[in-house]
Amino acid sequence: MxxxxxxxxxxxxxxxxxxxxxxxxxxxxxxxxAGFILPAAAGTLDTVKQRGTLQCGVSEGVxxxxxxxxxxxxxxxxxxxxxxxxxxxxxxxxxxxxxxxSASQRFDALKGGKVDLLARNSTWTLxxxxxxxxxxxxxTYHDGQGFLAKRSLKVDTAxxxxxxxxxxxxxxxxxxxxxxxxxANSMTYEExxxxxxxxxxxxxxxxxxxALTRDQSALHGDRLRLAKPAEAIVxxxxxxxxxxxxxxxxxxxxWFTLVKWxxxxxxxxxxxxVSSTNLDEALKSTKPDVRRFVGAExxxxxxxxxxxDWAVRAVKAGGNYAEIYERNLGTGSKLxxxxxxxxxxxxxxxxxxxxxx
Amino acid sequence: xxxxxxxxLSGLAMSGFxxxxxxxxxxxxxxxxxxxxxxxETMEIGDEPGRVSTxxxxxxxxxxxxxxxxxxxxxxxxxVVIHSAERFLYVVQGNGRALRYGIGVGRExxxxxxxxxxxxKAEWPDWRPPPEMLQRQPYLxxxxxxxxxxxxxARALYLGSTVFRIHGTNQPETIGQAISSGCFRLANGxxxxxxxxxxxxxKVIIRHKATL
Numbered sequence: 001m002x003x004x005x006x007x008x009x010x011x012x013x014x015x016x017x018x019x020x021x022x023x024x025x026x027x028x029x030x031x032x033x034a035g036f037i038l039p040a041a042a043g044t045l046d047t048v049k050q051r052g053t054l055q056c057g058v059s060e061g062v063x064x065x066x067x068x069x070x071x072x073x074x075x076x077x078x079x080x081x082x083x084x085x086x087x088x089x090x091x092x093x094x095x096x097x098x099x100x101x102s103a104s105q106r107f108d109a110l111k112g113g114k115v116d117l118l119a120r121n122s123t124w125t126l127x128x129x130x131x132x133x134x135x136x137x138x139x140t141y142h143d144g145q146g147f148l149a150k151r152s153l154k155v156d157t158a159x160x161x162x163x164x165x166x167x168x169x170x171x172x173x174x175x176x177x178x179x180x181x182x183x184a185n186s187m188t189y190e191e192x193x194x195x196x197x198x199x200x201x202x203x204x205x206x207x208x209x210x211a212l213t214r215d216q217s218a219l220h221g222d223r224l225r226l227a228k229p230a231e232a233i234v235x236x237x238x239x240x241x242x243x244x245x246x247x248x249x250x251x252x253x254x255w256f257t258l259v260k261w262x263x264x265x266x267x268x269x270x271x272x273x274v275s276s277t278n279l280d281e282a283l284k285s286t287k288p289d290v291r292r293f294v295g296a297e298x299x300x301x302x303x304x305x306x307x308x309d310w311a312v313r314a315v316k317a318g319g320n321y322a323e324i325y326e327r328n329l330g331t332g333s334k335l336x337x338x339x340x341x342x343x344x345x346x347x348x349x350x351x352x353x354x355x356x357x
Numbered sequence: 358x359x360x361x362x363x364x365x366l367s368g369l370a371m372s373g374f375x376x377x378x379x380x381x382x383x384x385x386x387x388x389x390x391x392x393x394x395x396x397x398e399t400m401e402i403g404d405e406p407g408r409v410s411t412x413x414x415x416x417x418x419x420x421x422x423x424x425x426x427x428x429x430x431x432x433x434x435x436x437v438v439i440h441s442a443e444r445f446l447y448v449v450q451g452n453g454r455a456l457r458y459g460i461g462v463g464r465e466x467x468x469x470x471x472x473x474x475x476x477x478k479a480e481w482p483d484w485r486p487p488p489e490m491l492q493r494q495p496y497l498x499x500x501x502x503x504x505x506x507x508x509x510x511a512r513a514l515y516l517g518s519t520v521f522r523i524h525g526t527n528q529p530e531t532i533g534q535a536i537s538s539g540c541f542r543l544a545n546g547x548x549x550x551x552x553x554x555x556x557x558x559x560k561v562i563i564r565h566k567a568t569l
Contacts, residue, residue, distance in 0.1 A: 156425040157454060230418060236427040236454045273567030285569040322442075331444070331533065336420035338457065339443075340427040347440060347564070348428040348447070348455070 044116050044248070044255035045089065045305050053095045056082035057115035060100040063221055064328050064335055065121045074098045077328040078119035080318040081140055081246060085117060085262050088310040093317035107132050110247060117259060118247040121217075128247075135250040136243075137260040141329075142341035142350060144238035145177050146216035148223055151231050153210055158237035162187040167200045167209040169193075173240070178213050181239040201225070211235075215242055220335045238341060258304050265311040267353035268293065269320035271344055276319040279312055292357055300356065311356070321351065406484070406498055406527075407506045414529045415546030421459020421533045423547055428455030437475075437559055439523075439541055442566035444533050446523070446541065448554060458551060460523075461531045461542040473517035475559045478552060479503075482513040482524065511545040512552040516561060523561075524548060 048054050058066035058078055066076040074096075083093040101109050101120060110118045111133065122128070123143075124136040147158050147166075155161060158181070168175050170193045182189050192209045194200040201222055204212035212222065219234050226232055246263065248256050269275065272289050274282045283294050292298040295308030304310065318324050329337045343349025416422045421444070432438065434451035441462045447455035481503030491497055501507050510525015523541045525548040526532075532544055543551060 156456075157452070159452075233424065236425045238427060271567065273569055278569060281569050287569065290569055331420040338420070338424070338426040343428075347443075348430055348438075350429070 043252040045258060048089055048116055052090065053097045054082060054086040054089060054117065055097050055099060055115045056085075057099050057101045057106055057109055057118040057120055058082070059120045060102055062121055064333055065217075066098075066100075066119070075328075077141065077324060078121060078246075080324045080328065081119045081263070081266075082117065083317045084266060084314040084324075085246075085259060087317035088262050088265075088306060088314040089258070091307070091313055093313075107134060107247075110134065110249060113249075116248070116255070120247075121244045122247055124243045124245050129250065133250050134247050135256050136245045136247055137256055138263040139243040139245040140263055141217070141244040142238075143215050143217050143242035143244055144341070145174055145213060145240040145242070146219055146238055147211045147213050147235045148204065148219040148232050149211040149235055151233050156233075156235070158235045158239065159185055159187075161189065161211060163189065164211055165190040165192055165209040167192045167194065167204045167212045169197045169200045169214065170195050174214055177240040216340075217329075217337065220337045224334060236338075236340070254305065258306070261304065261356075262310075262314050264353035265293070265314050265356065266321040266324065267344070267351050268356050269311070269315045270322040271346070271353070274315060274320060275323055276315055279316060283312070289356070298357060406501050406508055408527045409505045414544050415550070416459050416529065416532055416544050423456065423458050423550065425450070425454055426457045427453055428457070429453055430455065432560070432562065435555075435559060437523075437555060437561040439561065439563045441541070441564070444535075446543070446551070448551070456554075458543055458547050459532045461526065461533065462535050463540060469519070469521075470563055470565050473519065473561050473563070475514045475555055475557050475561060476517050477515040478555075478557055479513045479515070480552075481507065481511060482509045482522075483507070484509045487520075510542065510548055512548045514548075514552065514555060514561075523551070 056079075058074065058076075061067045062076070064076055066074060066078045068074055079098065082096050082098070086096045087093040099109065099115050101115075101118070106118055106120050106122065107128070109115050119140075121141070121143075122136075124139060128134055129136065147161065149155060149161070149164075153160075153164070161182075166178060166189050168178055168191060175191075175193065178189075178191070190209075192200075192203060194203055197214060197218075200212060200214070203209060204222075205226055212219065214222075216234060216238060223229050223232050223234060246259055248259055250256070272287075272293060274290065274293055279294075282290055283296070285291060285294070288297065292300070294312050295301050295310070299308070301308040301310045307313075319327070325339065325342060326332045329335055330339065339347075339349055341350050343351060345352040426447075428438075428447055428449065430436070430438065430447075430449050432449045434449050436449045438447040438449065438455070439445075439460070440447070444460050444462060446458045446460045448458075449455050483503050484501040484507050485499065486494070486497045491499070503509065506527060508527055510527060513522045513524040515522050521540055523543065525545040526542040527545075529544040531542070542548075
């Protein structure tokens with residue numbers, strides 16, 4: 001590959017001749033050329049840097065994902081992701097303006113530029129990308145439908161729920177998934193349908209069914225709301241896919257890449273042993289993967305339009321993936337949701353971040 | 358045996374432990390088979406000998422309660438997997454599930470990762486604090502026979518030819534913490550449950566946080 005050949009190719013209908021000839025004269029390689037001609041950092045990233053704050057769309061209050069405490073501070077798993085992005089981009093985890101959005105408002109707000117990023121426990125589906133012009137920048141939480149069962153049934157898997165009475169909300173994909181799961185496993189069940197999730201919960205609590213089905217993240221909260229939480233257990237089985245992740249506009253690829261790699265950085269940090277408590281030690285590490293992570297090698301921060309220590313700042317904001325998970329949803333929270341699918345691929349789950357190199 | 362008991366008694370007397378914790382010891386001790394010589398009875402663990410926790414104490418609520426969880430593994434059902442950074446021990450069940458127990462782990466010391474087998478099992482194991490531990494905590498007994506006040510707790514699973522074990526505790530509130538000096542500890546009710554599920558020869562895989 002030669003410089004001139006590439007510049008001719010890219011020149012079609014884009015770069016003016018003077019720019020091309022300057023590049024030829026200076027003998028710059030492919031990377032510099034692409035950076036020069038494509039408006040790599042002309043979108044959301046520049047806007048956020050100029051504004052000095054990240055506009056993050058969150059829920060109006062979903063326990064442990066995004067909610068405001070008594071002092072008005074936003075807290076939660078999605079909130080911590082926004083803070084990690086702000087820290088990577090702006091160097092300050094506090095420079096986030098949170099915009100609470102309802103389920104119906106959220107995608108329009110993002111499309112209309114009201115927020116730079118949506119971290120609002122939204123499920124990644126084809127329709128939301130292909131029809132709405134949005135892009136999911138990865139998966140931060142693998143949710144899925146599960147079962148809250150009476151402990152007295154003495155079952156430890158959903159495969160033992162044959163002939164059980166199951167409470168479910170009407171007219172949802174939850175109801176359809178339930179039917180599919182029992183059919184696929186040659187089991188029968190007695191369906192108890194209620195018009196709302198609240199009524200289905202109340203019916204389960206009053207003993208009208210053996211198990212309640214809905215997304216697992218919600219079932220762990222439901223269990224704690226029971227008068228006697230110890231008399232019910234969330235079964236380990238996940239019977240549907242509800243991948244939740246941050247969403248950006250699909251017309252800004254550099255911003256999409258940046259948000260995606262903040263998520264990957266948090267997961268990779270856990271995998272290579274970098275946490276908020278050992279960053280000083282990490283900066284002194286001689287291991288190549290750690291050196292790339294902290295920005296001592298590789299120059300990936302610059303490629304993203306950020307400082308070399310972008311990943312260190314993201315982890316400093318609220319910890320690596322494990323720290324964020326355990327604090328908001330796991331062992332450090334009332335919910336105590338087991339990592340399950342949201343564990344590293346090498347440790348029993350499906351979290352798999354491409355390598356930072 | 359006599360010499361062991363004398364050592365135990367003098368150790369305990371020196372350290373000023375009450376008679377209450379001594380009374381139960383001789384019977385419990387004589388009921389125990391002696392370990393093979395290759396396995397040292399020296400462990401660095403907790404430092405509240407004499408404190409009694411009942412055999413039945415299990416963690417019943419919260420994340421460290423014994424529970425079935427989703428756990429993808431290629432290991433055969435029955436295999437024990439320990440993730441020390443998470444403070445969990447898993448018994449693989451197959452079909453994407455594992456039975457998970459909350460554990461307490463060593464502050465430091467046990468950094469060895471890999472695969473071992475359960476080489477021996479013991480009920481109400483004895484305890485001999487190693488010299489390094491006695492140096493730091495000279496008030497500890499030189500020997501303590503197995504029993505309810507023993508920091509080793511109700512059961513122990515010996516790991517290969519190492520000095521390390523998965524054992525019980527007389528301090529169930531330390532589950533989820535890093536305070537023992539190298540071993541993996543479970544509440545007594547939970548180690549008893551695990552003991553009944555795990556035969557000698559079971560594969561044990563130990564994983565720690567990646568080092569920088």
